Amino acid sequence: MKLSIQSSVLAAVAVASMCAAAQAVPETYTWNFDSPTGALGTSQSYTSAVTPSGPSPVDVTAYGFQVTYDPSNPSAANAQTGTAISLYGNQGAGTESGLGLKNYPYKEIGFLVTQNQGGQNNDGQNWNNSDGHNYNDQNRNNNDGNNNDGQNNDGNNNDGQNNDGNNCNNGAGGSTTYEGFVQVDLTNLLNIPNVDPFATITIGSLQNGTYDAFASSTLGTIGTNEIINHSTTTPNTFLLSDFSLANPYLTITANDQAGLDKSILLSTLSVSTNNAAPEPATLGMLAIGGAGLLLGRRRKSA
Numbered sequence: 001m002k003l004s005i006q007s008s009v010l011a012a013v014a015v016a017s018m019c020a021a022a023q024a025v026p027e028t029y030t031w032n033f034d035s036p037t038g039a040l041g042t043s044q045s046y047t048s049a050v051t052p053s054g055p056s057p058v059d060v061t062a063y064g065f066q067v068t069y070d071p072s073n074p075s076a077a078n079a080q081t082g083t084a085i086s087l088y089g090n091q092g093a094g095t096e097s098g099l100g101l102k103n104y105p106y107k108e109i110g111f112l113v114t115q116n117q118g119g120q121n122n123d124g125q126n127w128n129n130s131d132g133h134n135y136n137d138q139n140r141n142n143n144d145g146n147n148n149d150g151q152n153n154d155g156n157n158n159d160g161q162n163n164d165g166n167n168c169n170n171g172a173g174g175s176t177t178y179e180g181f182v183q184v185d186l187t188n189l190l191n192i193p194n195v196d197p198f199a200t201i202t203i204g205s206l207q208n209g210t211y212d213a214f215a216s217s218t219l220g221t222i223g224t225n226e227i228i229n230h231s232t233t234t235p236n237t238f239l240l241s242d243f244s245l246a247n248p249y250l251t252i253t254a255n256d257q258a259g260l261d262k263s264i265l266l267s268t269l270s271v272s273t274n275n276a277a278p279e280p281a282t283l284g285m286l287a288i289g290g291a292g293l294l295l296g297r298r299r300k301s302a
Contacts, residue, residue, distance in 0.1 A: 027055050029192065030270040033062065033089070033099035040087040040102070058192060060269070061185045062087065064101050065220050069111060069179040077179050078214070078222040085180065090204075090265055095234075098204035098265030101180045108205055110254045110263030112178045181222055181253040182266050186243050194273045197241060201252075202267040203234040209262030214251040215242040222251050230255050240271070 029048040036044070043063045050057055065082030086102035100108035189195070203211050210230040216223025225247075227238045243250070254264045 025052065026196075026273045026275045027052065028270060028272045029058055029189070030268060031060055032268055033266050034091045034097035035089060037089040037091045040089055042084040042086055044087050044089075044099075058188045060189055062099055062266070063183045063185070063219065064180070065183065066101075066112065066178040066180045067222065069177045071177065075224075078224050080221065081218070082181070082220045082222075084220070087182070095204040095206065095267070096265070098202075098267035099182055100263070100265050101182070104180050104263065106205070106263050108254075108263035108265050109180055109182055109252060112180060114176050114178070116174045116176060179222075179253065181251050183216065183219060184250045184252075184266075184269065185219070185248055186240075186250055187245060187248045189269075189271060190240065190243060190245060190248060192271065192273065194275055195240065196272045196274045197239060198237045199240055199269065199271045200235050200237050201269050203236070203252075204265035204267040206232065206234055206264055209264065210255040211264045212253050212255050213238060214253070215247055216249040216251050217247040219249060222253060223249065235268075 028051050030051075031046045031048050033046060043061055045059050045061045048058045048060075064085045064087040066085050067077040067080040067082040069077050088100045088102040088107040090100055090107060091097050100106070101110075104110050104112050189199070201213070210232055211228070212226060212230060213228035213236075214223035215225040215227055225242060227242050228236055250269075252264070252266050254262045
């Protein structure tokens with residue numbers, strides 16, 4: 001049975017519309033960093049959930065690092081190569097879920113202050129290398145940390161001297177502050193076909209603090225290209241154009257502008273594909289083209 005011209009046109013429009021609808025559905029890739037939970041290694045791979053389902057999931061890898069932090073020159077840490085440290089997966093109530101650092105306060109991304117030991121080895125060691133005298137046999141109570149701090153025991157000053165290979169007096173010690181950060185390798189994300197120009201992150205445990213994000217070319221280095229500055233917004237978006245296959249690392253840090261007690265969690269990362277629906281004019285051209293083909297065949301057969 002032959003189709004009428006009207007039926008042919010309607011069929012062409014229907015086919016064009018179905019094709020356009022099939023192309024118009026974008027996929028969203030989401031990485032959740034709250035699983036697995038508990039103590040992790042220095043790196044952890046995460047597989048995306050994809051909606052609507054269909055495309056293959058994509059993996060990204062997260063890493064934990066720390067650098068020595070100088071409060072008088074905060075930006076100096078950005079160019080340092082960090083030491084790898086263990087990650088920690090948190091899964092709590094509300095916003096208390098996401099990726100943090102195992103040995104840091106609250107097991108989150110923040111700052112760690114460690115106390116340095118001082119005044120060691122003043123407990124009766126043999127101080128027989130200072131001037132040829134054996135201070136282990138003379139006036140024993142001066143070698144137990146009581147009088148080795150600038151006092152003159154026998155005409156020699158044993159303050160800070162290394163009399164027998166031990167450090168006699170290092171003073172009261174001090175502290176070192178470390179800045180912890182998490183890096184995510186976006187290489188596989190950047191290779192997703194038709195990926196949208198923007199990516200979105202969600203930060204957890206953001207309580208009276210801020211966070212920063214950087215694009216880095218080097219694993220273990222925070223990076224100097226700051227893409228999110230002292231933000232309190234979550235979720236937040238950033239441009240993927242700041243990244244490339246040669247510059248693929250997303251760095252997430254807490255910000256200490258209100259003190260070193262601030263810490264955060266990396267909760268989610270997501271991107272979508274840019275499968276935009278054709279404009280109405282394009283749909284019309286598709287329909288007309290299809291109808292023209294059908295009419296051409298009809299005239300030829302007549």
